[in-house]
Every structure is written in structure tokens, then in C-alpha cells.
Amino acid sequence: MTSVTTTGAKSPPRILQPRLDNWPAAFILAIIISILAIALLPPKASFWVSLAACALAAASAVYNAWGRYKGGLLVAPAIALLFVMNIFPLLWSLGLSFFSYRANRMKPPAFIGLDNYEKILTDPTVWDRLQTTAIMAILTVAVQMVVGFLLALLFSKQFPLRRYLLILVLTPMMLSYVAIGAFFRYYYEPTFGLLSQFVRMFTGEPFILLATTQGAMAGIVFADAWMWSPFVMLLVLAGLVSVPKYLYEAAAIDRLSGWRQFWNITFPYIRGLLMLALLFRTIEAFKLFDVVFLLTEGGPGTSTETIAIYVYRQAIQFNKTSDSTAISYILLFTVIVLTNLYLYLANRRAREA
């Protein structure tokens, strides 16, 4: 990436020197042009002007890299695709969250500053949905961590059929959300679902799990935990098998009890991975959508409507495009803050240890 060739002899451009290989200047120019175009021109014109500005910035970056960073140029198509499919929509929606805009109206977006954010942060419905999400996330992550951890302890031992059972246990993780949703809809089905049949053997009444708030919550948590416990197990298992065997032998000679062996030998090896699993699963749980949508669609009432489903309804069903982008950004911000806080604490503990 740092290969220096003949063109590399050129001196790097000064900050705002108008040269074609001055790509930082081109980027700044493109951003300024885009903002001005969005603010001043009609939407159609502004779109094309912004696009042209972006293309100019990209061309400048490529020109600068040509002959100098050949390796970098090779990954450029991938980066370009990522930019078009991912980064651009992300930034576009960030911009949109400061405008009043509905996708089903022909009216151009109107700049309203932080109004969307103000509206959302003062909306009790949003807070209610966030609360639902938090409860569900805590429950499902807790179940996943405990079950995954116990499964890992089990599978770290050798026993007959271990390999085949391991494959079976890992299967849920590989299924698609829709398949899981369909499975559990049938399991929970009141008339012929397995769960209802089972309960009917004792009570004689059909059992409608998803009809009550607690039942629906339990059903969702169970399905999600069923799907993702193997993920936690996989990470913890990786930690467990990385513990050198001789440490257990030394512990046996030192006659350390099983409990002490676990805390002083095993646990330090899996602590980091447990934290990682917790982090991944918390972020995922915060975005919980598929299973909930397939099982209850947020019902009964709105008692299991997570913030992700709320965003979906706002954006797709009610066409409140710019409102929903604002919620999305609040959500993203929350997850980033939580993640960093968590990583900070985890790192600090790792340093102390």
C-alpha cells in the first residue's frame, strides 16, 4: 500500500491548492456544494448536482492514488459499493432526519432543524417502546448467556455422539429468521400447536400463549434465545478449549476444588469471550425485529412492539419518513454509546486484572 513509484516524487498539495490530486480539498468542496444544492436548488437538480460533486471527489481520490497506492485501488470497487449501498444512504438519512419529509407525498423536504428529535424525545409512545425493547433485550440476553454458557460447559466434555449433538445444537443459529418465526408460530398455535396440546393434557383447555402480554413476551424471548444461545455457546466453547490441560493437572495435584478451578483457571480464559458475546447479543437484541414481527407483530395491542417494529411502522406503514430516520439515529446513537461505555469498562477491568 505504501509503494512509492515515479509519480510519488510529486510534492503533496497544500491544503486548498486547486490541484486535481488534492483530494481532501475535493471532499470539502463536494460537501459544501451538496449542502448548498440541497438548500437552494429544487430536489431533482440538487440530487444530480450532489452526485456530480461526489463523483468529482471520488475521481480526485482515484487520481491521487493512481500509481501510488495500487493495492488501495484494488479494493476501491468494494469501497465504492459499500459507499453507494451503505454509507451514502446512512448519511442521506441523517440529513433527512433534519427535514420534514414523507415518502408518499410529492412535496420536497423542508428543513426543520431539530424539530423531529424534539418531537420524538418528548413522545411517551417512543419511551414506552424503548422500555419494551429494554425489557425484552435484558430477558433474552440473560437467557442466552446462561443457556449458552451451560451448553458450552456440557460440550467442553467428551461424551458419545458429542459431534453430532453439537451440529444439532448449532443448527438454529444457521436458520433464517423467517423459518424460526414459522416454527414457533406453529408451536404456539392454540388449536394444534405442540405447546397448546401439551397444556391441554393437564387443563383440558386450549392454551393461547401469545394472547397475554407476559405470554407473548415469554414466547418471543424463548424463540430468540433458542436461536442465539448456540452463538454464545460457540464463543464460550472456544474459550474453554483454549485452557491448557496442564493447568487442570496442576490444580489436581494442588488439590484445588472444582469451584476454585473454575474461578481461577477456567473463568479468566472465557471472561473476554463472555463479554464479547454479551456485547454482540445486546446490540442484536436492541434491534430485535424479525422474530417479534413474525410471532406477534407487536401484539397483543402494542405490548411487545419493540422500537425496531415501531420504526418500521412509522416509516413503511405511516410513511413518516423523516421522523423514523430521526428515531433510527437516536437508536444508533444509543447503541454506540452503550457499546463504548461497555468496551471502556471491559478494557479497564482487563487492564486491572
Next chain:
Amino acid sequence: MSQTGASLSLANVSKFYGRVRALDGLTFDVKPGQFFALFGPSSVGKTTTLRTIAGLVRPDAGTVTIAGRDVTDAPIAGRGVSMVFQSFALYPHLTVYDNFAYPLREAKVASAEIDRRVKETAETLKLTHRLERKPSTLSGGEQQRVALGRSLIRRPSILLLDEPLTNLDAKLRNDMRAELKRLHRQFGLTVIFATPDELEALSMGEEIAVMRDGAVVQRGTPDELYEAPANLYVATKIGSPHMNLIDATERGDAKSFDTPFGIVGAGARAMANAKGKRILGIRPNDIRLARTGDTALAATVHLIEPLGDVTIVSVEANGQTLRMVLPEQQAIGMKMGDAAPIVIDPAKIHVFEAGTGEAIR
């Protein structure tokens, strides 16, 4: 800290790993307080032997007796055995202090007593300034001493050391050799250590068991092994530079052999009326250059390796070579191809059966 060593004996111990025979009728015994070496190249079953004594491995056959008690199927606890692993096996997430203290905490020793013993052990091993450190921040020698300390602190009656010096650099090895002997004297416990290094075995072991294919080939003091190796295997493993081996045939006159170097006298170990093939083992120290008047064997200088105070000279005759150790002055001026008549001390020649490799005494 006063400890007393226990006696140990293994009788016909065998262990299979699948179809691999790790120990094959292993038998030896160790006296209380002895510093005992298990010597042999890698994968002859030294580690398995130690693990069997510790109780980490259950033998498939045979008995292990510690201090007169059959412990073959006894649990690890209660054997009074502790072991230092080749990799040291320190608990990486605990400080040196905790590495020392945990075995005691488990034994429900009062915490003041634990503290006293940890400090005492650290003192003995010169680790006092390292007590709050993690093992990974220590040097190899310090880690070794921590592993030793952790083993000693519970006051075992038998200490097992699995290749204790292999993971240390050359200078540290010399220091630790002395250190181990000092600790052995201080605590008076029985020490059994495994080593693939003949120098370690000879310099530290009061007695040595030479192992091969999971069994003891010969057992004795370093002198016994050096002076009277039971077979070619022991003869070539013990002694540096290695023993010379030359092909020979009995002359049938009960006093000499035919060799590529001519007729070699070997006293009583040559047989009358026999014509068998033999292998003669001659230590490089037992050969000297002939002086005028000696009945010498003809040979030519083949290779000269000056080592400072001594020079190793290889002499050759009819395609076989002999290495000899000469004082440095005698080798001065020697050139390759020079005639170098030699004399071999007949009393020091070892005679081995050519087929089985067993010594003929």
C-alpha cells in the same frame, strides 16, 4: 520447614494409550530422601512414569507403593506427592503470592499461617520482591522457582520434576542445578526428576534409572553406569564424548580380539574356544598415544577437534574410527594423515554381544 521424604516403589507398571505401550513392566524403587533421575531420550515414558506416581494416570497393570502403602488406585490427594510440570503450569491469572497460597487455602490452613509460609517459601527461593507479580511478567528462571515453590509449600514427601531445566537457558541451568540440589538437602524430601540430558542426570542424580521403551534398562549410581554399562544402549547414552564402538571377533585365546586396528587385548572378557562377533566399547579417555616400547595399534589421524585444554583426535584404520581425548600439548603439530600408533587400556574395554548388545562381563 522440616520435611521427610517417603520411599517409593513401582512394580511391573504398564500403561497403554490405545495400542501404544507407554510403560512396559516398569519396576524400580527409590529410597527415602533420594535424589533420583529418570534418564532417557524423549518418548521413552519418563513423563508417563511421573504422572503415574502423581496419580494423574492410572496404570493398566502393576502397583505403585508410596511409603509402604499401595496407592495404585488411590486419589491424587493423600499421596503426599507434588509435581513441577515441564511447562511450569503456573496459574496465569493469579499473582505469585496466590499461586503459592491456593494449595494451602484449599487445605484450610489458617490465613496467618498461609501468609507466613508463603513469605518463608518466597524467601527460600529469592522471590520476595516478585510476590505481587503475574507469572507472565517473570523470567524463565523465576517462573521455574515459582513452580518449585508452589510444589514445596504443601510440604510433600515426594517431589516430581518433569524435565525441570529443559525450558531454561544454558547459564540458568547451571544455577538451577545447584539450586535444586540445595533445596533437596534443605528439605530432605524424595525427589524424582525426568531428564533427557545425560549431564543433568549424571550431575544431579544420586541414582539414575536409564529408561527405554517404557522400562528401566539399567539402574545405578552415575559411576556404576559409566564404569559398567549393562548394554550398548546405556553405554552410548552415558559419557561424553561418546564411547567408541568397533567391530571385533573373538580370537578364541581367552585374552584378545581381532579388530580393524589389529589384535586388541581385553583380559578376562575374551572367551576361550569362541569365535563370536563382538562389539568393543572404548571410552575416548582410555586410549593414549603409544610411547616407544609399547606394543601399539597402527592408525592414522583422521580428524582433529581442538577444545582448548584438550583435543579430540579421531584416528582411523581399515574404515573404522576411534575418538580419543588428548591433552592439548600432545596434539600440537598433529596433521591429518599422520601415523598415530595408539594404546588401549585392556582393563577399560567394554565387550558387548554383537547381536543383542548385552555386555559380557
